[in-house]
Amino acid sequence: MDPLGTGDPLRLGPYRLLGVLGEGGMGKVYFGQDSAGATAAVKVLRPELAHDQNLAQRFVREAQMAQAVTSTGVARVLGAQTEGGRPWMATEFLTGPTLDQAVGAHGAFDETAVRALAAALARTLMDIHTAGLVHRDLKPANIVLTSAGPRIIDFGIARPEHGLTLTTTGQVPVTPGYGAPEQALGQRVGPPADVFSLGAVLVYAASGSPAFSGGHVAAVQYEVVHGEAQLGRVPAQLGPLIAPCLGKNPAFRPTPCQMATAFAPPRGAERIWRHGPLATDIKQRERTVRQLTTIVSGAGTAQRMSRRRLLTTLAVGG
Known part of the structure; x- marks a missing residue:
């Protein structure tokens, strides 16, 4: 988290802003606190983009998408203001490292931890898909590890399963190496695309390396569409479970329900969130x-x- 800088607002809606959690091309995410002491992650559209109709529409859609998912595996939406000069959305502030931060600090997860992670994320995808949505950007940076387990964040490019995308030709809508082949090719995507992304996430968690790599974005996307996932460093017991998720044909990928069953962790596996180096980091x-x-x-x-x-x-x- 960084301190507020010149030009940053001091307050948005009921939230006093205390620091900057992150920023991207569309806007910034602030750490905020309301008068009752409740904390929130407050995302705001950049002022120079607030009048762009397409971006404003995407921002409104993100708020609506996140509100439609009531799963405990995602960050709850606390409030939103999409009218006026600076649209903002407040979501539950999740305390813990993202998956990429955790792997970078503590190394790859062991088999039991990967199973606990996989089962929890698969159940959350079930809830997202039941709400009629496809996340479309599941990646390590969009998974926060909390003392209650992993939570999925950022519905910035989520959309209804049968809705129209707002991206334009030539844009890469997801992080290369985690988007499904049909996404890389610009085709219509459904829930199986999230399963592919989850498979790539699990390869990273289990090995500390991405499932697909290359010297540049186009090379990575080529591997996603035509190459084979790099499973050499994945524990032998997990490889056969993850590989089907990364199938090129979405029709042959397992469902999140099947994944939750296949990856069912042993009793007590959830202790990873409460004991050990990762739990110490969270605390x-x-x-x-x-x-x-x-x-x-x-x-x-x-x-x-x-x-x-x-x-x-x-x-x-x-």
Whole structure:
């Protein structure tokens, strides 16, 4: 997390903004807190893009998509303002590293942890698909590992299964190496595309390396469409379970329900979120957030923390 910079708003709706969680081409995501002390991740469209009808439509759609999914495996939508000068959307703030951060810090997951991850994400995909949606951008950076398990975030390019895409010809709508072959080819996609993405995510979690690689985007996309997934570093017991998810023909991929059954972890596997190095990482982030919100909203000595220490706390919290 970075401190607010010049030009950043101090408040959006009921949320006082305390730091910057991230930013992209469309906008920024802030760490916010309302008057009751509840925290949120507040995404706002960049001011110079707010009048772009296509981007505004995509932003509104993201809010609507996320609200349609009531699964505990996604970040809940807390509020949205899509009218006016700066459309924003507030979602539940999830405390924990993303999957790519966790693998980078602690290494590849063991078999039991991969099974726990796979089963939880498959159940969440079931809920997303039951709501009539396709996520379309499942990747390690869109999976947050919390003390309650993995949660899927960012419905920025999600759309109804039978809806029309808002992307234009020539755009790459997903992160190369995680989008299904039919996405890379610009074809209509359905729930099997999310299964392909989940398979690629599990390869990364189990091996620490992507399922498809190349020297540039086009090379990676070529491998997705024509090449074979790199499963050499995946544990032998998991390879046969993951490989069908990465099939080129979406009709032959397993369903999320079948995946949840096939990857069923042994009893007690959920301890990965509560014990061990990953759990320690999560707990440290939870303590930092509690400390930050106490500093901002508390009374007495808690409010007298120096600006230098506050900025340091913000940085560590990210």
